[in-house]
Amino acid sequence: MVEDGELGALGADSYTRRGHPDAQVRMSAYFQDYVTVGVFIALGAVLVAVMLGIAAVLRPNNPTRTKQLTYECGVDPVGAGWSQTYVRYYVFGLLFVVFDVEAVFVFPWAVAAERLGLFGVVAITIFMLTLIEGLAYAIKKGVLRWE
Amino acid sequence: MIADLLSNFWVLLAVKVLIVAALIPVAGLVVGFAELKLSAKMQSRVGPYFAGGRWGWAQLLADGIKFFQKEDIVPENADRPVFKIAPALVLMGAVALWVVIPWGPGLVFRDLDVGIFYALAISSISTIGVLMAGWASANKYSLIGGLRAAGQLIAYELPLVLAVVGVVIMAGTMSLEGIVRAQAGWFGEGGPGLPFVIPQFVGFVIFMIAALAELTRIPFDMPIAESELVMGYLTEYSGFRFLFFFLAEFSNMFALSAIAATAFLGGYWMPGLTESQLTFAGPLILVAKVMVLVFLMIWFRWTFPRLREDQLQTLAWKWLIPIALVNIVATGILKVVI
Numbered sequence: 036m037v038e039d040g041e042l043g044a045l046g047a048d049s050y051t052r053r054g055h056p057d058a059q060v061r062m063s064a065y066f067q068d069y070v071t072v073g074v075f076i077a078l079g080a081v082l083v084a085v086m087l088g089i090a091a092v093l094r095p096n097n098p099t100r101t102k103q104l105t106y107e108c109g110v111d112p113v114g115a116g117w118s119q120t121y122v123r124y125y126v127f128g129l130l131f132v133v134f135d136v137e138a139v140f141v142f143p144w145a146v147a148a149e150r151l152g153l154f155g156v157v158a159i160t161i162f163m164l165t166l167i168e169g170l171a172y173a174i175k176k177g178v179l180r181w182e
Numbered sequence: 183m184i185a186d187l188l189s190n191f192w193v194l195l196a197v198k199v200l201i202v203a204a205l206i207p208v209a210g211l212v213v214g215f216a217e218l219k220l221s222a223k224m225q226s227r228v229g230p231y232f233a234g235g236r237w238g239w240a241q242l243l244a245d246g247i248k249f250f251q252k253e254d255i256v257p258e259n260a261d262r263p264v265f266k267i268a269p270a271l272v273l274m275g276a277v278a279l280w281v282v283i284p285w286g287p288g289l290v291f292r293d294l295d296v297g298i299f300y301a302l303a304i305s306s307i308s309t310i311g312v313l314m315a316g317w318a319s320a321n322k323y324s325l326i327g328g329l330r331a332a333g334q335l336i337a338y339e340l341p342l343v344l345a346v347v348g349v350v351i352m353a354g355t356m357s358l359e360g361i362v363r364a365q366a367g368w369f370g371e372g373g374p375g376l377p378f379v380i381p382q383f384v385g386f387v388i389f390m391i392a393a394l395a396e397l398t399r400i401p402f403d404m405p406i407a408e409s410e411l412v413m414g415y416l417t418e419y420s421g422f423r424f425l426f427f428f429l430a431e432f433s434n435m436f437a438l439s440a441i442a443a444t445a446f447l448g449g450y451w452m453p454g455l456t457e458s459q460l461t462f463a464g465p466l467i468l469v470a471k472v473m474v475l476v477f478l479m480i481w482f483r484w485t486f487p488r489l490r491e492d493q494l495q496t497l498a499w500k501w502l503i504p505i506a507l508v509n510i511v512a513t514g515i516l517k518v519v520i
Contacts, residue, residue: 067191071198071292072300075281076307078199079274082206083426090250090422103258105321106417115259118322122329127495131336134503138343141510142299145350148517156514163507170504179499 126178130170137166198291202280210432214242216473217432217480224484252421257320260418264318269419269426271311276430278304279437284359286450286464287457297358298350301441302343305396308430309335312398312405315427316415327414330491331398331405337498338395338402344506345389348382348513349445358441362449377448381516384509386446388502393438394479395498397431401486404494439475440468447471 105112144151144159173179188194215230218241222229234240256265281304282297284290294300309332316328350356353364361378368376379386395402406414416427443449449471450464460467489497 063191068292068294071195072278072281072294072304074195074199075202075291076274076278076304078203079277080270082203082277083270083273086250086422086426087254090252090254093250094421095251095253097253098255100258102253102255105257105259105319106412107322108412112321115320117317117320117325120325120329123333127333127337127499130499131340134340135343138340138347141344141347142350142356145347145510145514146354146356148351148514149354152518156511156518159514160511163511167504167507170499174500179495 126173130173130178133169134166137162202277202291206277206280206433207429209436210429211242213432213435213476214428215239216476217483218242220477220480221484224481246425249422249425254421254423255418257418259320261318261320264314265418266423268311268315268318269423269430271314272308272430273311273426273433275305275307275309275311276433276437278307279434279441282358283437283440283468284362284444284449284464285468286461288359289450289461289464290359293357293359296356298346298356298361298441298445299343301358301437302339302346305434305438306335306339308434309339312415315419316405319415319418321418323411323413323417324415327405327407327411327417330411331415333491334395334398334402334405334494337495338392338502341388341498341502341506342392342396344503344510345385345392346445347506347510348385349378351510351513351517352378352381358444358449361445362451365448366451375448375451375453377446379446382446382509382513384505385513386442388506388509389442389446390475390478392498392502393442394482395494397434397438397479399431399435399479400483401489402494403488404491407488435476435479436472439472439479442475443468443471447475 107113140162141159144155148155188197219229219237221227230238230241232238233244256262279301281291282294282301284293312331312335313328316324316326316331319325319328349361353361355361355364365377366375367373398405404414405411406416411417416424419427450460450468452460452463452467455463
């Protein structure tokens with residue numbers, strides 16, 4: 036473990052506090068997790084705002100009709116931009132939901148794999164086999180085939 | 183005095199925000215410059231040469247300043263608010279990824295309990311940003327590019343997530359700091375340790391392939407395939423908004439490599455160094471490992487041709503996901519039985 040030096044202070048609190056017997060200290064560590072993440076996400080927005088703000092002062096602003104036309108390799112755009120498209124990926128979207136939810140189930144087991152022992156492994160193997168079987172079925176049905 | 187001040191959560195948080203706000207552009211510049219120079223070497227060119235006097239080191243700084251002066255054009259047909267928010271969302275996902283990267287013992291912006299899971303979850307905010315950019319541009323190329331990006335990112339999100347499950351099983355924790363400790367202390371205190379790339383080599387390979395696809399880099403760059411889609415979902419962007427996508431890409435290259443280095447290569451840890459030495463050497467060791475992985479990514483770019491859209495989906499769904507699932511079961515059996 037790190038000594039409480041100047042460098043050690045950077046984040047060392049998360050170790051000492053998370054296992055703290057005092058519920059209030061634990062709680063504040065819990066909120067600090069969320070606050071840190073929230074602030075970092077906000078930082079992304081702030082970075083964008085600041086840089087665009089600086090750019091707004093420096094850059095010219097002279098919109099003309101030609102500039103604002105939708106780009107289509109130099110010719111005038113044909114039809115609407117949101118034209119009909121064959122979205123081949125929607126079945127993948129469905130498959131994705133199945134496997135993504137599965138990942139949420141697998142992670143708790145993975146953390147506790149050693150404690151759960153053989154029972155856990157057998158259970159997760161059956162779970163995986165079911166999913167692989169589902170994937171095999173989807174492949175056999177031709178979901179992944181491209182025509 | 184300084185230590186007292188830093189023990190206050192809010193002061194510390196402000197310092198962390200300043201550090202990360204400086205780190206991201208720096209990482210972007212370093213990775214971007216490495217890309218320019220290495221691309222040049224691999225193609226027997228000189229690459230950037232004049233800017234800054236020597237090696238063209240200031241090339242990307244000059245590019246950045248140039249972008250400040252560029253007009254910010256929003257097409258009149260575009261969905262204005264969505265068009266404007268999209269780059270911010272992409273950058274938010276990129277910044278939030280940095281929270282959990284451990285730079286040394288206790289030297290981490292915030293060591294979350296769900297560390298690695300958080301990192302993989304938060305990076306999908308960028309996916310939404312990309313889809314928004316593709317949709318809001320009201321451009322056919324952008325629309326196709328955005329849809330391709332969505333299809334690709336969800337297909338490779340799964341192998342990415344499933345590949346790290348093996349690491350989580352071995353470490354018994356999702357905290358990235360804990361994963362490094364597990365690797366350092368695999369053979370007990372003072373032992374040689376074991377980087378998880380050795381037992382989890384399959385997981386590492388799957389992770390790197392999926393990470394390349396998540397970054398939409400060649401050979402997985404169909405969403406912005408220049409020869410078919412002009413610039414994909416970026417077609418209508420100009421000026422600084424255009425630059426944000428690249429800043430996010432380079433920042434994500436660094437951050438995802440850092441997560442791969444932490445989960446598979448031992449992160450800031452190196453055998454033979456004590457805890458207090460690691461506090462100082464840790465960041466350097468991590469950066470060195472990250473640079474190796476970044477080099478790999480750039481190398482792949484000039485080695486492999488672009489995949490076709492159906493080959494891409496087949497690779498993910500027929501190969502990577504089943505192999506990752508089998509890898510999880512095998513790791514579980516090895517961990518529990520042996």
